[in-house]
Amino acid sequence: xxxxxxxxxxxxxxxxxxxxxxxxxxxxxxxxxxxxxxxxxxxxxxxxxxxxxxxxxxxxxxxxxxxxxxxxxxxxxx
Numbered sequence: 672x673x674x675x676x677x678x679x680x681x682x683x684x685x686x687x688x689x690x691x692x693x694x695x696x697x698x699x700x701x702x703x704x705x706x707x708x709x710x711x712x713x714x715x716x717x718x719x720x721x722x723x724x725x726x727x728x729x730x731x732x733x734x735x736x737x738x739x740x741x742x743x744x745x746x747x748x749x
Contacts, residue, residue, distance in 0.1 A: 679716060688726060698721065700713060700714065
């Protein structure tokens with residue numbers, strides 16, 4: 672979404688967050704293009720975006736499912 676919008680600054684919280692069953696807030700952040708950048712940086716960018724846009728207000732619990740089996744920069748290489 673950020674690539675299509677121009678940058679993460681051009682996104683609104685409504686663009687990335689969906690409200691599910693019993694008002695559960697769901698977000699999928701994605702990551703950089705294959706072979707470019709760092710998946711960890713995408714996680715940090717996502718968390719910062721959510722904090723800056725009030726996603727953590729009035730919630731009781733946060734659960735993250737993050738990509739943890741890759742290293743920065745080379746995971747798209749054969």
